[in-house]
Amino acid sequence: MTTAHPKPQVPINSIRVTEKAAGKVREFATRDGKDVFGLKVAVKGGGCSGLTYVLEIVDGPEDDDKVIEQNGISVYVPKKAFVFLAGTVLDFSDGLNGKGFEFTNPNAKTNCGCGTSFSV
Amino acid sequence: MSTSATSSTTRFLESHGAEFLSSYGLPAHFGDPNAELEAFSSSVAMLDRSSSTCIRHIGAGALDLLHRLSTNDLLSMQPGESRTTLLTSERGRIIDALDVVLEASDRLLLLSDSLNPLAALDWIDRFTIIEDAEAADASQDLARIALIGPRSEELGELLADGFDSTLVSKSWGESHRLDIVMPRHRFEDAWDTLASAGACPSGELAFEAARVDRGIPAPGYELTDATNPLEAGLKDLVSFTKGCYIGQEVVARLDTYDKLQRRLVRLTCDSPLERGSELTANSKRAGVVTSVSEIAGSDAHAGLGFVRRDYWEDGTVIDSPEGSVTVHALPVFA
Numbered sequence: 001m002t003t004a005h006p007k008p009q010v011p012i013n014s015i016r017v018t019e020k021a022a023g024k025v026r027e028f029a030t031r032d033g034k035d036v037f038g039l040k041v042a043v044k045g046g047g048c049s050g051l052t053y054v055l056e057i058v059d060g061p062e063d064d065d066k067v068i069e070q071n072g073i074s075v076y077v078p079k080k081a082f083v084f085l086a087g088t089v090l091d092f093s094d095g096l097n098g099k100g101f102e103f104t105n106p107n108a109k110t111n112c113g114c115g116t117s118f119s120v
Numbered sequence: 121m122s123t124s125a126t127s128s129t130t131r132f133l134e135s136h137g138a139e140f141l142s143s144y145g146l147p148a149h150f151g152d153p154n155a156e157l158e159a160f161s162s163s164v165a166m167l168d169r170s171s172s173t174c175i176r177h178i179g180a181g182a183l184d185l186l187h188r189l190s191t192n193d194l195l196s197m198q199p200g201e202s203r204t205t206l207l208t209s210e211r212g213r214i215i216d217a218l219d220v221v222l223e224a225s226d227r228l229l230l231l232s233d234s235l236n237p238l239a240a241l242d243w244i245d246r247f248t249i250i251e252d253a254e255a256a257d258a259s260q261d262l263a264r265i266a267l268i269g270p271r272s273e274e275l276g277e278l279l280a281d282g283f284d285s286t287l288v289s290k291s292w293g294e295s296h297r298l299d300i301v302m303p304r305h306r307f308e309d310a311w312d313t314l315a316s317a318g319a320c321p322s323g324e325l326a327f328e329a330a331r332v333d334r335g336i337p338a339p340g341y342e343l344t345d346a347t348n349p350l351e352a353g354l355k356d357l358v359s360f361t362k363g364c365y366i367g368q369e370v371v372a373r374l375d376t377y378d379k380l381q382r383r384l385v386r387l388t389c390d391s392p393l394e395r396g397s398e399l400t401a402n403s404k405r406a407g408v409v410t411s412v413s414e415i416a417g418s419d420a421h422a423g424l425g426f427v428r429r430d431y432w433e434d435g436t437v438i439d440s441p442e443g444s445v446t447v448h449a450l451p452v453f454a
Contacts, residue, residue: 044188044247044250046185046247046365048370050247051249052364054250080249110210117364
């Protein structure tokens with residue numbers, strides 16, 4: 001596990017999807033033939049540190065999802081997961097050593113080595 | 121905890137000769153602890169485990185969630201199968217050891233020898249966020265009898281039909297253990313049926329002595345949030361190929377770099393050992409006693425404990441407040 005680094009400032013009642021991450025989501029959705037879509041961002045139990053991120057391209061929100069518009073895409077966050085994600089930045093890192101989608105989560109006390117799970 | 125449910129088996133067992141001592145919430149013995157201990161090896165010992173953790177974990181996401189939270193590979197289980205797994209913390213320390221019974225794809229039964237169901241329940245609940253899964257204490261509705269010894273399978277067959285029972289089989293050291301879970305109202309009939317067939321009603325004195333003799337770690341004694349699976353000798357409950365689970369990074373590192381600093385061992389001493397006693401060597405801390413047998417063997421008093429790397433070789437002699445202690449390496453580390 002590694003100690004989390006200082007986080008970019010994002011309103012605590014929201015999460016931010018960078019332009020680069022939003023572009024990648026659109027690219028994946030287009031490749032899947034989806035004209036209407038949203039990005040589900042959630043958290044589930046598991047991973048080395050206890051909680052692990054969930055990313056999924058979906059057709060629309062579910063009843064208890066919080067809906068956030070970011071850089072031209074709709075982001076759906078289940079309310080139960082939002083308490084773990086408030087203030088998070090979702091970015092995309094490409095290239096040979098890139099990690100793909102990357103979360104910077106101010107609620108995370110620790111992150112696992114591969115960056116896909118965290119503890120609060 | 122299931123106070124009313126526990127007391128219902130308590131009254132029944134008291135009427136069948138059980139003696140309850142203040143240090144145990146379970147029967148201490150049924151009149152002859154030495155004969156009860158012998159039954160673990162020669163025939164079959166029968167224990168009431170109705171006060172121990174029994175959890176129903178229901179929902180389409182229950183199995184997948186438990187797979188992500190614990191050390192063993194559970195997704196390869198088939199309905200009707202059971203498998204033991206460990207809930208571990210982010211630091212790779214043990215929360216509980218669970219026998220997982222996959223009754224159906226969306227219905228699990230979780231059993232542990234822990235008397236505190238909240239340890240597992242709270243841990244599972246803490247990480248149930250978006251999953252279709254719900255865990256609940258089932259000890260008010262279900263009773264459990266454990267059969268340990270060479271005749272356990274044979275006698276367990278008597279309850280396979282007509283008791284609405286679930287049978288959970290596993291090895292217990294070099295012995296065999298069969299846990300029989302049933303509706304609580306069938307407990308008394310089941311107990312009498314097994315006793316009539318030759319099962320030896322046994323208490324915690326004999327159980328602890330048999331457990332110590334076989335070097336089996338138990339929740340609350342060796343399996344605590346101070347212990348990781350490898351130092352407790354439970355590597356066979358860890359899948360190193362399943363991917364991430366809580367604590368995986370720490371457990372994998374301990375294994376890869378051979379970083380274990382201490383190990384579970386069996387201890388013997390000429391005097392009765394005390395649980396919690398510090399073990400020393402040349403005035404340096406060498407380990408701690410975690411369990412003791414209160415039935416003296418023919419030549420020594422026995423216990424379990426963790427000792428540091430420098431002292432875990434078989435035959436090493438170290439000190440305790442009760443006298444010199446001999447370390448016996450457990451076969452699981454061979």
